Amino acid sequence: MNKIKTKNTQRTKSEAKAEAILKGAMKEFLANGYAATSMDKVAKTAGVSKATVYSYFGDKESLFNALIQNLAKDKFQTAMILPESESAEKEPKLVLQQLATKILENGMKDRTFQNFIRIIIGESGRFPELAQAYVNNLAKPAIKMLTQYFKSHPELDLPDAEAIVRVFMGTLVYYMMLQELMHGKDIIPLESDRLVNTLTDLITANKGK
Amino acid sequence: MNKIKTKNTQRTKSEAKAEAILKGAMKEFLANGYAATSMDKVAKTAGVSKATVYSYFGDKESLFNALIQNLAKDKFQTAMILPESESAEKEPKLVLQQLATKILENGMKDRTFQNFIRIIIGESGRFPELAQAYVNNLAKPAIKMLTQYFKSHPELDLPDAEAIVRVFMGTLVYYMMLQELMHGKDIIPLESDRLVNTLTDLITANKGK
DNA sequence: GTCTATACATCGATAGAC
DNA sequence: GTCTATCGATGTATAGAC
Numbered sequence: 155m156n157k158i159k160t161k162n163t164q165r166t167k168s169e170a171k172a173e174a175i176l177k178g179a180m181k182e183f184l185a186n187g188y189a190a191t192s193m194d195k196v197a198k199t200a201g202v203s204k205a206t207v208y209s210y211f212g213d214k215e216s217l218f219n220a221l222i223q224n225l226a227k228d229k230f231q232t233a234m235i236l237p238e239s240e241s242a243e244k245e246p247k248l249v250l251q252q253l254a255t256k257i258l259e260n261g262m263k264d265r266t267f268q269n270f271i272r273i274i275i276g277e278s279g280r281f282p283e284l285a286q287a288y289v290n291n292l293a294k295p296a297i298k299m300l301t302q303y304f305k306s307h308p309e310l311d312l313p314d315a316e317a318i319v320r321v322f323m324g325t326l327v328y329y330m331m332l333q334e335l336m337h338g339k340d341i342i343p344l345e346s347d348r349l350v351n352t353l354t355d356l357i358t359a360n361k362g363k
Numbered sequence: 364m365n366k367i368k369t370k371n372t373q374r375t376k377s378e379a380k381a382e383a384i385l386k387g388a389m390k391e392f393l394a395n396g397y398a399a400t401s402m403d404k405v406a407k408t409a410g411v412s413k414a415t416v417y418s419y420f421g422d423k424e425s426l427f428n429a430l431i432q433n434l435a436k437d438k439f440q441t442a443m444i445l446p447e448s449e450s451a452e453k454e455p456k457l458v459l460q461q462l463a464t465k466i467l468e469n470g471m472k473d474r475t476f477q478n479f480i481r482i483i484i485g486e487s488g489r490f491p492e493l494a495q496a497y498v499n500n501l502a503k504p505a506i507k508m509l510t511q512y513f514k515s516h517p518e519l520d521l522p523d524a525e526a527i528v529r530v531f532m533g534t535l536v537y538y539m540m541l542q543e544l545m546h547g548k549d550i551i552p553l554e555s556d557r558l559v560n561t562l563t564d565l566i567t568a569n570k571g572k
Numbered sequence: 573g574t575c576t577a578t579a580c581a582t583c584g585a586t587a588g589a590c
Numbered sequence: 591g592t593c594t595a596t597c598g599a600t601g602t603a604t605a606g607a608c
Binding site for chain 1: 399408561
Binding site: 192193194204206213214362 | 580583584585586587
């Protein structure tokens with residue numbers, strides 16, 4: 155039991171240091187991108203020596219991989235918002251409006267998340283596995299969840315739920331991308347309410363046949 | 364006249380060399396990103412010495428700026444496809460289907476264009492002016508053109524043409540991004556025809572009131 | 573004007589002290 | 591295990607020959 159305790163303490167210490175390194179790596183990589191981030195900077199920001207960084211993560215590429223996989227699996231999982239439990243009884247148009255508004259609100263203000271998206275896309279050519287980690291851990295669950303919602307509301311009369319989900323998500327992502335990531339807010343302004351209203355109207359219009 | 368001729372010849376030569384440098388810079392920057400591209404590599408790919416590159420473009424940042432602005436203004440302007448002139452007489456649903464299909468076809472196969480998008484987004488935090496050049500020269504004209512089309516078809520009964528355009532473009536861009544840029548093709552497959560059909564159906568459904 | 577050669581800083585990674 | 595010190599390679603940028 156004493157042995158176990160000691161072991162746990164050691165592991166905790168190690169994990170604490172590994173976490174400090176990951177935290178420093180996050181700040182630097184998200185701010186400067188992969189190539190422009192030096193291991194010296196990561197070590198200094200993490201408060202350890204460069205040799206310690208290497209002893210924990212092997213090399214720069216492995217550290218970057220560990221960081222991004224970690225962010226995709228843990229940190230930004232919360233970016234996916236589920237329709238609340240009471241939503242089953244509410245009007246679909248209202249549920250979708252609230253969902254879209256929440257997604258936009260969360261995404262438009264979170265600079266860290268925006269930098270995460272920037273680096274994932276920017277490095278998706280050179281680190282395809284990291285882009286796929288994003289797809290698997292963030293995009294795919296969100297799509298599945300929304301698809302399930304649409305399929306559970308046959309009164310919406312949507313013949314292709316999977317495709318509708320892409321319209322829904324694509325509209326919101328493209329808006330965040332143009333207005334925030336690409337700094338288009340003042341060049342091509344558009345109120346988010348107009349977008350959300352138009353989008354949810356299109357989906358719930360019911361084609362009146 | 365002789366003087367002028369000489370001057371023109373000189374300028375042509377200079378411009379030819381500047382073009383060669385830009386061509387080399389394009390290959391390297393689009394393949395490796397900004398930070399990971401060295402001026403040595405650019406010079407070698409362009410077939411000139413490094414000093415010549417610096418004498419033409421000052422420093423690395425200026426060269427990158429010149430290149431991306433050039434690509435946004437000239438090379439990828441063609442990525443924007445106009446509805447054909449006869450389209451005024453055709454069914455809107457058919458026009459939109461053909462337009463969406465064309466946009467997807469052009470975007471999904473063009474690796475150079477995909478790398479251009481990758482670097483624009485990836486560097487949009489550190490080079491906001493370049494992201495805005497993309498918005499001004501590529502996104503904004505496309506949006507304006509489509510908005511004009513929707514406004515000229517009142518029978519579609521679209522209360523907010525600007526917002527509808529964002530839905531249209533966003534759906535297509537998000538699809539290209541997930542399937543191609545982020546290598547999600549095999550993880551979350553979806554036939555482009557289903558997407559295009561669903562999208563154009565939504566817009567032309569006419570709400571049957 | 574265009575080249576070669578080089579200055580000077582910083583990179584990723586490791587050896588060796590403790 | 592974690593540090594300091596340092597290696598060789600490579601980066602941006604420029605000086606000087608022609």
